[in-house]
Structures are given as structure tokens and as C-alpha cells.
Amino acid sequence: MRLSLTLMLFLVLSSIPVVGITQPPGVSEMQLLVVNNGSVVTPTFRLEKVALELLMPQSSENQVVVFEGDVKRDSLGNSWLYLEQRNPPKLFHYHEQFSVNVSEIRTTSLPEVYEIPDDLKVYLKSAENIQSDDHGIQMLAESLTNESRTDFERIAVLAAWVYDSIAYNKSMGQESEDAKWVLENRVGTCDEFSTLFIALARSVGIPARFVAGYHYGNGRWEEHAFAEVYLGRWVPVDPTNLEVGRVDAAHLKFAVSNNNIVGSKIKTYGADAERVEWKSDTNIQVLNYTENRKLDYELSVSSDELFSGDSAVVVLKIMSEEYVFLRASLQPCVSDFPFVELDGIEKDVVLEPGREKIIYWRLKVAEDLMENMLYTCPMVLNSRFLEPGEVVLNVTSSKSGEGEEIDLSAELSDSKVGFGRNETVFLHVGNIPASKPVRVGVVSGDFFREFSVDREENIVVSFRPESLGGQKALVYSSTGSVLTLDYVVEEFDEVFIDHITLPSMIRLGEEGEAEVLIKNNRTTSQDLKLYTILDLGEQIKSLSVGDQYNARIPLKFDDVGMKLIVFRLKGGDIDIETRREIRVYDLPELEIDAVYLPNKEKVVVTLTVTRDSARNIKIKVDNETKYLKELFGEETVEFDMQVVNSLVTVDYEDLAGGSYSIQTLAETKEEGLLEKLFRAIGDFIRALLDSF
Numbered sequence: 001m002r003l004s005l006t007l008m009l010f011l012v013l014s015s016i017p018v019v020g021i022t023q024p025p026g027v028s029e030m031q032l033l034v035v036n037n038g039s040v041v042t043p044t045f046r047l048e049k050v051a052l053e054l055l056m057p058q059s060s061e062n063q064v065v066v067f068e069g070d071v072k073r074d075s076l077g078n079s080w081l082y083l084e085q086r087n088p089p090k091l092f093h094y095h096e097q098f099s100v101n102v103s104e105i106r107t108t109s110l111p112e113v114y115e116i117p118d119d120l121k122v123y124l125k126s127a128e129n130i131q132s133d134d135h136g137i138q139m140l141a142e143s144l145t146n147e148s149r150t151d152f153e154r155i156a157v158l159a160a161w162v163y164d165s166i167a168y169n170k171s172m173g174q175e176s177e178d179a180k181w182v183l184e185n186r187v188g189t190c191d192e193f194s195t196l197f198i199a200l201a202r203s204v205g206i207p208a209r210f211v212a213g214y215h216y217g218n219g220r221w222e223e224h225a226f227a228e229v230y231l232g233r234w235v236p237v238d239p240t241n242l243e244v245g246r247v248d249a250a251h252l253k254f255a256v257s258n259n260n261i262v263g264s265k266i267k268t269y270g271a272d273a274e275r276v277e278w279k280s281d282t283n284i285q286v287l288n289y290t291e292n293r294k295l296d297y298e299l300s301v302s303s304d305e306l307f308s309g310d311s312a313v314v315v316l317k318i319m320s321e322e323y324v325f326l327r328a329s330l331q332p333c334v335s336d337f338p339f340v341e342l343d344g345i346e347k348d349v350v351l352e353p354g355r356e357k358i359i360y361w362r363l364k365v366a367e368d369l370m371e372n373m374l375y376t377c378p379m380v381l382n383s384r385f386l387e388p389g390e391v392v393l394n395v396t397s398s399k400s401g402e403g404e405e406i407d408l409s410a411e412l413s414d415s416k417v418g419f420g421r422n423e424t425v426f427l428h429v430g431n432i433p434a435s436k437p438v439r440v441g442v443v444s445g446d447f448f449r450e451f452s453v454d455r456e457e458n459i460v461v462s463f464r465p466e467s468l469g470g471q472k473a474l475v476y477s478s479t480g481s482v483l484t485l486d487y488v489v490e491e492f493d494e495v496f497i498d499h500i501t502l503p504s505m506i507r508l509g510e511e512g513e514a515e516v517l518i519k520n521n522r523t524t525s526q527d528l529k530l531y532t533i534l535d536l537g538e539q540i541k542s543l544s545v546g547d548q549y550n551a552r553i554p555l556k557f558d559d560v561g562m563k564l565i566v567f568r569l570k571g572g573d574i575d576i577e578t579r580r581e582i583r584v585y586d587l588p589e590l591e592i593d594a595v596y597l598p599n600k601e602k603v604v605v606t607l608t609v610t611r612d613s614a615r616n617i618k619i620k621v622d623n624e625t626k627y628l629k630e631l632f633g634e635e636t637v638e639f640d641m642q643v644v645n646s647l648v649t650v651d652y653e654d655l656a657g658g659s660y661s662i663q664t665l666a667e668t669k670e671e672g673l674l675e676k677l678f679r680a681i682g683d684f685i686r687a688l689l690d691s692f
Contacts, residue, residue, distance in 0.1 A: 021289060024216050024250035025243070025384050027104070028292030032252065033285045034098040036081075040266070041277040042090050048270035050092075052083040052278075055212070055254045055264045057100045061234075063253055066099040076122075076209075078255045102252060104292060105236045107245040107323040108353060110152065114232035115535070116207055118561045123207035123230065127259040129178035130195055130210070132202035137179060141200040147468040151206055151231050155244060156325040156350050158200045162193055162239040173223075176261055190215075190225040190240040195260040197239040198227050205581070206230070208237075212262040214284060215241075216250035221284040225260070226251065235323070244325035245351075246385070248292075252284065294387045295320060295351075301379075301391040302441060302476045308397050309367040310480025313441070314379065315448055316359040318386075320351035326383060330361050333377035333393075339366055340377060340393065358446045362474060362482055369397035406438055407431045408483065410475040416488045417465060423487060425473055427459040444473035465489045494521045495528075495545070495574050500567065502555065505656050508586040508612075512555040516567055520545045528571035535563060557584040560612050585655040586612035588632075594621075594648040594666040603639040603646050603666045607631060614652040621646050621666070644668055 021027060034057055040050055053072075058079055059065045071079045083094055116124070126133040144161055145154040167187045175191070179199035182192040194210060201208035207230035215224035226238035226247065236247040255262045268276050295318055302313040316328060326349050332340040343362040351357050369375065375395040382388055406429060413424035425442050432438055432455055440459070441450035447463035465471055468489050475483040495518070502514035520526050532539040532553045543549055557563055562581050569576045593606040603621050609631045617628040621639045628635060639646075646666040653659050 021216065021250075021286070023291075025241070025248045026291045026294075027216075027249045027289050029104070029290040030102045030216075030249045030286055031288040032100040032102060033287055034100055034252075035283040035285075036096045036098075036280065037093070037283070038278065038280040039091060039093045040085070040088065041279075042088055042268075043272050043275040044090075046271040047088055047268060047273065047276070048086070049268070050085045050088045050276070051267045051269075052081075052094070053265040053267075054081040054083065054096070055262070056081045056096075057098050057213075058253050058255065060253060062103040062105045062249075064101040067096075069096070076256055076258070100252065102249045104249045105247050105251075107152075107233075107235050108321060110235070110323060111232035115564050116230065116562065118559075120207050120230055121562055122258045123209045124202055124205065124562070125258070126199075126202070129176070129260045130199045130202070130258075131179050132199045134180050134183075134199070134203075137183060137196075137199050138203040140183070141203040144200075145204055149466075149468070151229075152235070152245065152323050152352075153350050154204060155201055155206060155229050155231075155235070155237055156348075158204075159197055159237050159239040159242065159244045159325065160327070160348060162197045162200070163242040166193055166196065168193075168240070178260070191260060193240040194225045194227045194238075197237065198260075201227075201229055201237075210257045210260050210262065211236075211253055211255070212257065213254040214252040214282075216252075216286070221252075224251070228256065242325070242327060243384070245323040249289070295326075295385050297386055297389070299381055299389045299391055301393065302439070302482075303478045303480055304394065306365050306393060306395045306480050308365060308369045308395070310395075311362065311364045311476070311482035312393070312480065313443060313474055313476045313482055314361045314363065314391055315441075315443055316347075316381065317356060317448065318349070318351060318359075319354075319356045321353050322351065323353065324351045324385065325349075326351055326357075326385060328359055328381060328383040328386065331380045331382065332363070333379065335377075337366070339369075339375065340364070340379075341366070356446065358443060358448045360443050360448075360474065362484070363393075365393070365395055365480075369395070371398050373397045405431070406433070406477060406479050406481070408440065408475070408477050408481045410442075410473075410483050410485060412473065412485050412487055414487065416490055418494075419468060419489055420464065422462045422464050423473070424460060424462045425475065425485065427461065427475060428457075429453045429459065429477070430456040432456060439478035441476050442473060443476075445471060495519070495526055495569075495576075497567065497569055497576055497578055498548070500578065500580055502565070502580060502582060505583045505585055506555060506557065507656070508557065508560055508584055510556070512582075514553040514555055514565065514567075514580075516551040516553060517548065518543070518545050518551065518569065519548045526571060526574070528569055528574065531566075531568040531570065533566040533568070535559070555582070560584050560586050583655065587654050587658070588612050588614040588652070590614055590650065590652060590660070590662065592648060592650055592662060592664045594646075594664055595669045596644060596646060596666040597669055598644075601640065601642050603641055603643075603648070604636060605639070605648055605650075605666075606634065606636045607650065608634045613655060615655060616651075616653045618651040620649040620651075 056079055057065045072082050085092055144157050148154045148157055169187045172189050177192050179196050182188050182196040198208040209228050211226050211228055213224055214221045228234045228236055237244050238247050266278050298317040300315050327346055329346045341364045347359045349357045349359050377393040378390045380390045409428045411426050417423045429440055437452045437454040440453055442461045445466050471487055471489055473485040498519045499517040503512055506512040526545045528543045528545055530541045530551050535557050563584050565580045567578050589610045591608045596603050613630050613632040615630045619626050619637055622643055624639050626637050648666055649663045651661045
């Protein structure tokens with residue numbers, strides 16, 4: 001990550017290696033001493049002032065900073081250390097010290113319904129280097145997340161894609177490219193990984209911000225960038241290291257930004273300001289650290305003994321207490337020939353609190369093993385949040401002396417199933433050997449069940465798929481048979497919200513209306529409740545829905561901004577929720593202050609817009625015109641001209657496209673005696689300094 005600095009900065013990062021931290025992802029807490037040493041070299045004694053705004057570690061939910069000194073806060077909540085030196089010597093030093101206690105961040109809960117606060121909506125907007133409104137970025141994000149059920153799943157999918165698709169190139173450490181460049185070139189460091197991820201997240205309506213700081217890795221502290229997304233609370237995402245929902249305590253947070261350039265600043269006042277040299281040295285020392293506990297899991301294989309050509313299933317079961325993205329890899333034993341073929345080494349899963357998750361691998365033993373041989377193949381499980389584990393395959397090359405194969409067949413009740421509905425597997429098991437029972441199992445998504453069978457039997461297994469799109473159900477036996485059944489989960493139901501119609505904008509204080517079309521394909525009417533959650537509270541409608549019902553919901557809001565509307569349909573086995581956004585706007589109030597300055601031959605026009613933004617602003621002074629795309633607040637525009645009593649015309653629009661126009665005359669403002677005196681003194685001083 002590159003920290004942006006004004007003027008000249010030579011940044012030297014030093015740290016004391018910490019013996020014992022071999023696995024930074026396993027660190028749950030760190031006690032740090034952060035020391036910032038710096039020096040400013042001025043070429044002459046003619047500088048009036050040097051002011052430094054220094055990034056410093058931030059106090060936050062997981063980071064406690066102890067610092068004896070005054071700090072300032074910016075509009076994004078960052079703390080900055082402000083240092084000022086008047087009439088500075090040619091060389092002056094500063095030394096600032098921070099004690100920091102950093103804890104890992106775990107996402108143990110997320111709200112089901114939340115609104116995005118107005119002050120966080122800046123993290124939904126496209127920025128100069130984070131172009132979330134780019135068509136290519138939007139199309140990619142939508143295609144990656146169109147089968148995700150929750151926003152946490154969405155950010156996990158996006159982070160995994162960035163991690164897998166962008167090549168890490170350490171030589172780009174001093175660069176900071178924008179999101180469109182990263183998507184096109186597919187290379188970068190933590191800056192680029194985080195920048196593209198944030199753009200993708202914002203493009204699907206998830207607030208995301210850039211985090212600048214440091215990370216401990218490779219035996220030292222290094223500058224680092226990661227991200228945070230807002231899902232009712234801030235959730236950490238480090239796409240460079242594929243950490244989603246949980247980041248370790250080796251992440252030190254210095255600042256957040258809506259763009260991807262964050263850094264300390266220097267301002268100089270006086271002559272030769274551009275020749276000032278600034279050097280900074282950040283030293284981070286680990287005083288103490290604590291390692292965390294890995295997640296518990298169970299790892300099993302479907303068969304204790306296999307033969308040439310047999311198949312098996314390896315199943316990993318995890319019960320989590322938090323939201324976290326997990327990537328697990330199963331590495332087969334190393335041999336001189338392809339002993340075992342897997343359906344993929346790496347598997348991904350999104351863990352949620354209190355829900356058991358299943359990962360599974362299908363494997364097939366090679367058929368051309370040497371005769372009369374015994375093989376032992378350890379298969380090793382690796383993952384960031386799991387202790388290493390293994391299962392061992394015991395393979396005999398010949399089946400001599402064994403009885404006939406068991407009969408195993410299976411079929412599905414549906415090749416397509418609606419989300420939230422059950423899928424059913426019908427199994428038939430026959431030709432069971434008399435010597436010992438046979439284990440048979442079914443695994444699909446997060447469903448896993450195993451049976452012991454000692455006679456011919458028909459088994460019916462039902463489960464509810466938890467993911468959309470193409471799915472597989474594996475049916476296996478402990479005798480080396482595996483069947484694969486394919487099905488598709490689609491987003492449809494017998495009772496559903498078919499369509500929602502609402503305006504894209506509504507004026508503050510005015511009433512609008514949303515129409516919610518509910519369809520019922522069942523044979524009987526359904527008594528339902530429609531909950532509509534707005535700023536002003538919750539509306540509840542009790543409905544009796546025959547074939548269909550068009551519910552009309554009044555809309556009214558008491559402040560401006562993007563508003564989230566939650567529609568929820570409940571009744572019996574029906575629980576459907578969908579969300580929409582609407583922009584509440586107000587008519588902008590625009591005031592003009594226009595003056596003509598004869599001494600400068602300029603017309604200075606100051607526009608002040610309150611209540612809400614004005615768009616497509618056209619400022620015309622006599623025959624010259626200038627434009628502003630959008631304004632909320634104050635903006636000054638200058639026109640070079642010599643016309644007294646110039647006519648100033650301002651045309652503008654509100655957010656809904658309504659047009660307005662106002663006019664005024666530019667008032668002539670003569671330069672007073674005192675102003676003339678100060679200007680003459682300033683000209684004399686500058687001429688005197690230039691003569692040295």
C-alpha cells in the first residue's frame with residue numbers, strides 16, 4: 001500500500017522482527033509500541049510556518065490507542081496528529097509515540113434489517129479511483145452475486161473472485177491504480193486488490209470503505225490496505241489475504257477513506273516552500289501477543305478400505321460461532337503416478353453462527369495399480385482457520401476373495417426445485433454381504449446423513465437446499481461406490497411477490513405510493529400479512545390473497561437521502577423478504593453573491609445551495625458561461641471581464657429534473673484604502689525577499 005503525501009516524503013518503514021509469530025492469521029491480540037520519527041529540512045530561514053497532519057493509529061472497536069497529545073478528527077472520523085512549527089530552523093525533528101492494543105475482529109452477529117445512515121452513504125458513491133458506476137464493474141459484480149442469498153455471501157464471493165483473479169506484484173508497491181485499471185490489467189498489490197473489491201461491493205449497493213494501515217507478515221510490518229463493508233455494522237474484508245468477516249490482530253488500522261489514496265500531509269508557508277524535504281520513519285514493535293483458538297471440525301472418509309477404481313467421499317463438518325469465509329484444501333498423497341483423482345483441491349464455504357456447514361470432495365482411485373499391493377495415502381486438510389488434519393486411504397490393488405458388489409441406485413424427486421422447498425433422494429441398497437453391514441450416505445450442500453444397512457432396503461431422504469443454481473447430491477457406500485445426482489435450485493415459489501412498482505424519487509414531505517403485486521398459485525386463498533418497513537415505522541397489512549392481490553402502500557419520508565424500503569410477506573410456511581431503495585429529495589435553495597472587482601478585472605460569483613443538491617448548473621455572466629454538474633454547499637466561480645454591472649444568470653435543476661432560473665447584478669466592489677495599503681506592503685515584502 002502506498003500512503004499519499006503532499007510535497008516530498010521519503011518514507012522508511014522499520015520494525016523489530018518478532019520471534020515466534022510464524023502464523024499471523026492465528027494472532028488474536030497484540031500489544032504494540034508505534035513510534036513515528038520524522039524530520040523536516042528547509043533550504044532557507046524564510047519559511048513562516050510548517051504544518052504537519054500525521055496519520056496515527058485509530059481508536060476503534062478492536063483497537064485501543066493511548067496517546068498523550070492533541071488530535072484532530074476529520075469528516076470520516078479519522079484521528080490526525082497536528083504538528084506546527086513557526087519560523088522553523090533549517091532542520092527540526094519530531095518524535096511521537098503510541099501504545100496500541102489490537103484485537104482480532106470477529107463478526108458474531110449481523111442485523112437482519114438495517115438502514116444505511118446518511119453519513120455512511122458516501123461509501124456507496126463512485127469515487128475518482130473507485131469507479132463503482134462503471135458498466136463493466138457493475139456487470140461483473142451482478143454476475144458474481146446473482147445466486148447469493150445474503151449480503152455477507154455477496155462480499156465473500158466478490159473477495160474470493162478478486163483474490164483468485166488479480167495477480168500480486170510486489171514491484172507495484174509504490175503505485176495506486178484505480179478500479180477500472182485493475183479490472184483491465186488484473187495485477188497489483190493490496191491497494192489494487194482493495195480498490196477493485198470496494199468498487200464491486202458498492203456497485204451492488206453495499207457500502208464499502210478503504211482502510212490504510214499496516215500488516216505483519218513475512219517477519220516484519222509492512223504498509224497494507226484492506227476494506228470494511230457496512231452490513232448494519234462494519235465488517236472487515238482483506239481481499240489480498242482472503243479474510244472475510246474475520247481479520248487477525250496483525251492488522252493495524254491508521255485511517256479510512258471513500259477513495260483509495262490516504263496519507264499524511266505537509267503544508268509550508270513562505271519562500272522556497274517547494275524545496276522542503278520531509279523524512280518519516282515508522283517503527284512498530286510487538287510487546288506481546290496472544291494466539292487464537294482454531295475452529296472445531298470433523299473430517300471423515302466414506303470408506304475404510306478401497307480397491308482399484310473405487311470412489312469415495314471425504315466430508316468436512318464445521319460448526320461456527322461467527323460469520324466468516326473459509327477456504328479449505330485437501331491435498332492428496334504425493335506419488336510418482338496419479339494415484340487419486342479429486343474433483344478439486346480447494347473448496348469454499350460461508351460460515352454463519354450456529355449453522356453446521358458441510359464441505360465435501362469426491363475422489364476416485366486409479367484403476368491401473370500394480371497387482372497384489374497395499375497402498376496407504378494420507379490426505380491432508382489445510383485452511384487458515386483450521387488446525388491441519390488428515391484422512392488416510394487404505395487401498396488394495398486386487399479384489400480377489402471379495403464377494404459381489406452391492407447394488408446401489410438412487411434418483412431425485414425433482415430435477416428442479418424452488419428455493420425453500422425440499423428435495424428428496426430415493427435410495428435402493430441390495431446384495432448386502434452377510435459378513436458385515438454397509439454404510440451408505442447422502443451429502444448435498446449443507447445436508448449430510450449416513451445409514452448402516454445390513455439387508456436390502458429402500459431409503460427415502462429429504463433435505464432443503466440452501467443455495468441457488470446448479471447443485472449436486474452425492475450418494476455413496478462404504479464399499480467404494482459413489483453416485484452423482486444433478487439438480488437445479490430456482491428462485492420461485494407458489495406464493496410470491498411478483499412485482500413492486502415505486503417511483504425512483506419522491507419529494508420531501510409529499511406522499512407517494514408503492515404497489516406490491518402478490519401472486520398465489522395455490523388452490524386456496526391465503527391469509528397473509530405484508531410488512532412494510534420505512535423511516536417512519538412499520539406498516540402492516542392483513543391480506544386475503546386469491547389468485548393475486550395488488551397492495552398499495554403509502555410512502556412519506558421526513559428527510560432526504562437514499563431510503564431503504566423492506567417488504568416482507570409472511571403467513572404459514574411463507575416468509576418472503578425483498579428490499580428496494582428510493583431517493584427522497586427536496587427543492588434546492590440557491591443564493592447568488594456576485595461582485596465585480598475592478599482592480600482584478602474579475603466578476604466573482606459565489607453560489608450557496610441548501611436543503612438538497614442542485615444539478616446541471618449553468619452560470620452565465622454577460623456572454624460567458626460556466627457549468628457545475630452538481631452542488632450542495634458553497635462554490636465560487638470567477639469570470640475575467642471588465643464589464644460593470646454585469647448581469648448574472650443561473651439556471652439549474654433539482655434532482656427530479658425540475659428547472660429553475662434566477663438573476664442578479666454583480667455589485668462593484670472598489671478596493672478600499674486599507675486594502676490598497678496591505679497590497680502595497682505585500683508587494684514590497686515579496687520584492688525585498690526576491691532580492692536576497
